[in-house]
Amino acid sequence: MNCITSSAVRLAQVWLAASVALAQPPTIGNCSVFPANNIWNTPIDRLPVSPNSSTYINTIGAGLHMHADFGSGLYAGGPIGIPYITVPGSQTKYPATFLYFDESDPGPYAVPLNAPIEGGSQSNGDRHTMAVDVDNCILYELGKAYPQTASWQADAGAIFGLLSNVLRPVTWTSTDAAGLSVLAGLARYDEIVSGEIRHALRFTAPQTQRAFVWPARHYASSITDPTYPPMGLRVRLRASYDISGFSSTNQIILRALKKYGMMLADNGSAWYVSGAPDSRWDNNDLHQLGLIAGSDFEVVDVSPLMVSADSGQARQGGPVVLTSKLGTYHSTGAVFVLDANNNYSWDGAPPDKLFNWGTANLNPGYQVVVGDWNGSGTQKVGLFDPASATWLLDYDGDGIYTPGVDKILRWGSPGDTPVVGDWNGSGTTKVGTFGPNTGLWLLDYNGNFAWDGPSVDRYFSWGSPGDTPLVGDWNGTGTIKVGTFGPRTGFWLLDYNGNFRWDGPSVDKYFSWGSPGDTPLVGDWSGSGTAKVGTFVPGTGLWLLDYNGNFTWDGPGVDKYLRWGSPGDTPVIGDWNGSGTAKVGTFVPGTATWLLDFNGNFTWDGAAIDKYIPWGSPGDTPVVWK
Numbered sequence: 001m002n003c004i005t006s007s008a009v010r011l012a013q014v015w016l017a018a019s020v021a022l023a024q025p026p027t028i029g030n031c032s033v034f035p036a037n038n039i040w041n042t043p044i045d046r047l048p049v050s051p052n053s054s055t056y057i058n059t060i061g062a063g064l065h066m067h068a069d070f071g072s073g074l075y076a077g078g079p080i081g082i083p084y085i086t087v088p089g090s091q092t093k094y095p096a097t098f099l100y101f102d103e104s105d106p107g108p109y110a111v112p113l114n115a116p117i118e119g120g121s122q123s124n125g126d127r128h129t130m131a132v133d134v135d136n137c138i139l140y141e142l143g144k145a146y147p148q149t150a151s152w153q154a155d156a157g158a159i160f161g162l163l164s165n166v167l168r169p170v171t172w173t174s175t176d177a178a179g180l181s182v183l184a185g186l187a188r189y190d191e192i193v194s195g196e197i198r199h200a201l202r203f204t205a206p207q208t209q210r211a212f213v214w215p216a217r218h219y220a221s222s223i224t225d226p227t228y229p230p231m232g233l234r235v236r237l238r239a240s241y242d243i244s245g246f247s248s249t250n251q252i253i254l255r256a257l258k259k260y261g262m263m264l265a266d267n268g269s270a271w272y273v274s275g276a277p278d279s280r281w282d283n284n285d286l287h288q289l290g291l292i293a294g295s296d297f298e299v300v301d302v303s304p305l306m307v308s309a310d311s312g313q314a315r316q317g318g319p320v321v322l323t324s325k326l327g328t329y330h331s332t333g334a335v336f337v338l339d340a341n342n343n344y345s346w347d348g349a350p351p352d353k354l355f356n357w358g359t360a361n362l363n364p365g366y367q368v369v370v371g372d373w374n375g376s377g378t379q380k381v382g383l384f385d386p387a388s389a390t391w392l393l394d395y396d397g398d399g400i401y402t403p404g405v406d407k408i409l410r411w412g413s414p415g416d417t418p419v420v421g422d423w424n425g426s427g428t429t430k431v432g433t434f435g436p437n438t439g440l441w442l443l444d445y446n447g448n449f450a451w452d453g454p455s456v457d458r459y460f461s462w463g464s465p466g467d468t469p470l471v472g473d474w475n476g477t478g479t480i481k482v483g484t485f486g487p488r489t490g491f492w493l494l495d496y497n498g499n500f501r502w503d504g505p506s507v508d509k510y511f512s513w514g515s516p517g518d519t520p521l522v523g524d525w526s527g528s529g530t531a532k533v534g535t536f537v538p539g540t541g542l543w544l545l546d547y548n549g550n551f552t553w554d555g556p557g558v559d560k561y562l563r564w565g566s567p568g569d570t571p572v573i574g575d576w577n578g579s580g581t582a583k584v585g586t587f588v589p590g591t592a593t594w595l596l597d598f599n600g601n602f603t604w605d606g607a608a609i610d611k612y613i614p615w616g617s618p619g620d621t622p623v624v625w626k
Helices: 003-017 053-060 189-194 248-259 283-291
Strands: 067-069 085-087 096-098 129-133 138-143 152-154 156-161 201-205 234-237 262-267 272-274 297-300 325-330 335-338 353-356 367-371 380-385 390-393 407-410 417-421 430-434 440-443 458-461 468-472 481-485 491-494 509-512 519-523 532-537 542-545 560-563 570-574 583-588 593-596 611-614 621-625
Touching: 053 297, 067 283, 096 156, 138 152, 152 156, 189 248, 201 248, 234 248, 248 283, 335 621, 367 390, 367 417, 367 621, 380 621, 417 468, 468 519, 519 570, 570 593, 570 621
Parallel strands: 067 272, 085 129, 096 152, 201 262
Antiparallel strands: 129 138, 138 156, 201 272, 234 262, 234 297, 325 335, 325 621, 335 353, 367 380, 380 390, 390 407, 417 430, 430 440, 440 458, 468 481, 481 491, 491 509, 519 532, 532 542, 542 560, 570 583, 583 593, 593 611
């Protein structure tokens, strides 16, 4: 794929996964406790109250009171709360056997045999134990866990990639009845020190319904009465509740309960909220949280935030309305010119951007890449040198190279084609390469700009030598997946479920779209939240778009067959008006003129509606960014 088309494809897909700037997610060591856009870490303070709120609150116990089920010291010989530890990547991994083996991750588990256990070593309760591998950002959780000589015996076990939004298989338990992570919902004293808890907490209820709601995956009840709460229920403290009389520590907890709420995770005592034991907790102070009654909470419906039932990714701040902006890269001088205020005219710098990136004598073969490298919510530029497989990324987006901040790295092999995407759904754009002579992909899965081996990053074969690589969120789960287009055949091969292997045509996609020699394109033409395919015919200016995303031509009444631009133009894709759909456009290299379908109706409506504008210089590379 040439650098112009690949940039357009990648931009369209980053746009699908991007949203408004996100708050920093909670962290343990160098690891986020799930991505910033995970439902655990998403504010729910502006969601409407559920019509079933009073019913569920009354069933749980409107007159019963909240209890902080964590603290300092010991109770009945064990720590007060659910403990966890951090371990290095070199921690010994032990095999484990499970009562619920068919719903447990087989392991092995990087949990030391002397890891602290909920309730203490002599406890006969839930006996949770957890370890966070802070080098690889992997969470290991065991429930009803008993250490053996060189292994673990437990009721259930779950392993979570902390940089991923992937949920457990539907109907699977975890070490929690709801099938969720326990650690994600704990109040931790380190968060009190930081001044903010940036996630939902975990709580229990005496009886629950034989049902679960997203993001929960499992129920633990035979009760079918709809007045009982389902697993995964999200509640929050009422915004009007006055917390001014509480201590500073408790106010941090209560502000989190207003902003992020708490999730029903297990059967247990009513309104018991979970946390990790810590000698710094003041138990008498935590006891004051018991002043809060069940009637002070309200239920919210988080389903409008769901991107996919199988992903923990949550929509942030409402629909994506970031508008695509224009820019160009001039290889002679290595200069970017970006329309930062998006008014389609050069207004000087600032407000627009004019900066050198790289060196003035760069090889003209350098390729432009664009992505949200640091997860700030805006896209930044970068360059890839195919001769050396070297990347130069403007990590902070200020257009000035700063050692220690911006990124210079080698990834891939000479001759590779660059690809970028949010491979693990964490909210940041990561690098990758495709070998056009081998069909091999190399993806920086965890986004740390270093090769961590195939157990962490991804090295796999997809497609055939000579294919064109493409990326997109084919199934709408919030992660970017790979695909290829055969320029000699017109056939596409898409890793639909994103597991980096071919699972047959009933799962993955192999189909014909377009003709040999076409330029393949990817965009969400209809705004449904999934990436769809399309082609542009360089010799005619004709476009063929799979508008409904079913990988089949359904005729011009459903799909789109249109002329936009002229022979020899370069196709570009962007959401020019911020409506949430990908629209077509072309860039004329000889004149640096852009022709954009601004309103997205696939028809030229004149310059008063659509856009016909100059930007850049003849011979420039077009850049579309947000």
